[in-house]
Amino acid sequence: MAGVTGRLVRGWCPRAVRRLSLLLTSILQCLSFTFLPVAKFTQPFRNHFGNHCWERRNLFCPSSSLQVPAQLHMSKTAMGASQKDFESAMNQVKLLEKDPGNEVKLKLYALYKQATEGPCSTPKPGVFDLINKAKWDAWNALGNLPKETARQNYVDLVSGLSSSSDSSSQVKPEADREQAGYETLVMTSEDGITKIMLNRPTKMNALTTQMYQEIMLALEAASKDDSTITVLTGNGSYFSSGNDLTNFTHISPDEIEEKARRGAILLRDFVGCFIDFPKPLVAAVNGPAVGISVTILRLFDLVYASDRATFHTPFSHLGQTPEGCSSYTFPKLMGPGKAAEMLIFGKKLTAAEACAQGLVTEVFPDSTFQKEVWTRLKAYSKLPRNALRISKQMIRNHEKEKLHATNAEESRILQERWLSDECMNAIMNFLSRKAKM
Numbered sequence: 001m002a003g004v005t006g007r008l009v010r011g012w013c014p015r016a017v018r019r020l021s022l023l024l025t026s027i028l029q030c031l032s033f034t035f036l037p038v039a040k041f042t043q044p045f046r047n048h049f050g051n052h053c054w055e056r057r058n059l060f061c062p063s064s065s066l067q068v069p070a071q072l073h074m075s076k077t078a079m080g081a082s083q084k085d086f087e088s089a090m091n092q093v094k095l096l097e098k099d100p101g102n103e104v105k106l107k108l109y110a111l112y113k114q115a116t117e118g119p120c121s122t123p124k125p126g127v128f129d130l131i132n133k134a135k136w137d138a139w140n141a142l143g144n145l146p147k148e149t150a151r152q153n154y155v156d157l158v159s160g161l162s163s164s165s166d167s168s169s170q171v172k173p174e175a176d177r178e179q180a181g182y183e184t185l186v187m188t189s190e191d192g193i194t195k196i197m198l199n200r201p202t203k204m205n206a207l208t209t210q211m212y213q214e215i216m217l218a219l220e221a222a223s224k225d226d227s228t229i230t231v232l233t234g235n236g237s238y239f240s241s242g243n244d245l246t247n248f249t250h251i252s253p254d255e256i257e258e259k260a261r262r263g264a265i266l267l268r269d270f271v272g273c274f275i276d277f278p279k280p281l282v283a284a285v286n287g288p289a290v291g292i293s294v295t296i297l298r299l300f301d302l303v304y305a306s307d308r309a310t311f312h313t314p315f316s317h318l319g320q321t322p323e324g325c326s327s328y329t330f331p332k333l334m335g336p337g338k339a340a341e342m343l344i345f346g347k348k349l350t351a352a353e354a355c356a357q358g359l360v361t362e363v364f365p366d367s368t369f370q371k372e373v374w375t376r377l378k379a380y381s382k383l384p385r386n387a388l389r390i391s392k393q394m395i396r397n398h399e400k401e402k403l404h405a406t407n408a409e410e411s412r413i414l415q416e417r418w419l420s421d422e423c424m425n426a427i428m429n430f431l432s433r434k435a436k437m
């Protein structure tokens with residue numbers, strides 16, 4: 001090595017030669033790091049792996065609890081990723097057949113160190129110690145990420161890698177195959193895109209209890225399938241007219257409190273699925289959106305809207321209060337004044353106005369909406385799947401705890417509002433068609 005370098009730099013002063021020699025040695029080490037076979041790539045990191053006690057908290061996998069909404073809450077608060085989960089994640093890494101690349105290896109290393117030792121406090125390696133510097137940089141970049149989050153992210157990262165290399169255990173969407181089992185949705189997968197389409201066009205895609213549950217199940221399935229992007233859209237002229245107001249009817253007086261309690265759990269679990277959804281999530285807002293179908297948009301990564309779409313949150317008119325984390329996300333996004341106009345006073349925004357406020361990413365003419373949106377998404381779906389997923393999580397992780405706390409608080413307050421005279425009268429008015437919002 002020194003000989004090669006020596007020949008390359010013949011004529012240079014000996015100190016410069018030594019420096020360059022060191023540099024080239026490091027670069028060659030780096031390259032061998034890049035091309036190490038997968039079975040070996042964990043070797044440099046194995047010293048850091050030991051037996052540790054891990055709490056189970058699967059942030060990116062809302063799924064485990066989807067069957068019964070009450071269990072969903074449990075999974076976020078009480079259950080834990082065991083030592084077994086973590087050990088199994090470490091074993092999975094060793095068994096990967098495809099090299100996930102240096103970036104992911106560094107991320108695994110950094111998460112491991114953060115999870116076991118906390119924030120990086122070791123001295124920064126010298127500039128020529130390229131490998132150790134790269135590892136230090138990766139660890140240091142995690143800043144004050146809590147140990148618990150780092151541990152969970154490690155398990156999630158490995159789970160993402162395993163599912164991409166072991167496709168036999170996945171739901172395999174065939175071209176445009178319609179997935180059975182949904183009554184209120186149409187779920188299809190094609191070109192790396194899973195589409196969840198709300199399918200009650202004659203009721204403006206108003207969301208019934210069954211629909212909330214089916215959407216949660218569909219998101220659960222989409223989070224695990226081999227698609228790259230998940231899209232929510234509506235069938236017919238509306239994206240969605242929000243909560244189906246008949247959800248509040250046919251209740252006897254002695255059931256009403258229990259119904260409100262269950263409604264609050266359903267709301268919290270439903271919104272929680274969007275907060276935790278692990279892949280890029282896109283809303284294709286094909287027409288007007290009302291209530292909860294507007295507020296959750298801030299939890300999507302992209303919101304494409306037809307110029308026919310409008311955005312309306314008539315909560316006060318209904319004696320209700322904001323949900324979908326909008327009491328936090330909207331003021332943050334558009335400032336408290338604009339948020340107040342929408343959330344307190346029920347001002348309806350056009351697509352262009354919503355785009356100007358940052359709620360919508362881009363507006364398309366209605367006549368070309370479908371063509372333009374799907375062409376764009378098909379191109380995006382060809383990007384590296386794991387990179388998209390990890391980047392999304394990096395962007396979203398900062399706010400997750402705040403979003404879950406907001407969601408819980410909004411659901412608690414709404415549970416009370418649903419029992420109020422203001423709310424009951426407003427719903428009765430709608431149902432008797434005295435008032436259209």
Ligand SMILES: CCCC/C=C/CC(=O)SCCNC(=O)CCNC(=O)[C@H](O)C(C)(C)COP(=O)(O)OP(=O)(O)OC[C@H]1O[C@@H](n2cnc3c(N)ncnc32)[C@H](O)[C@@H]1OP(=O)(O)O
Pocket residue numbers: 202203204206207241242243244245246263264266267290291292293314315318320323430436437
């Ligand atoms: C458990 C979780 C709780 C989460 C809480 C969320 C809060 C919210 O989402 S608040 C928002 C609630 N939504 C509304 O207030 C919208 C109410 N609907 C309307 O104002 C109008 O229907 C419309 C402006 C959306 C459309 O008006 P248009 O004149 O064009 O059509 P309609 O004849 O009114 O509607 C056709 C058909 O669909 C029924 N329908 C539409 N939206 C709803 C809805 N949200 N709940 C129940 N039913 C709805 C409407 O009654 C019509 O049905 P019929 O043909 O049988 O009369």
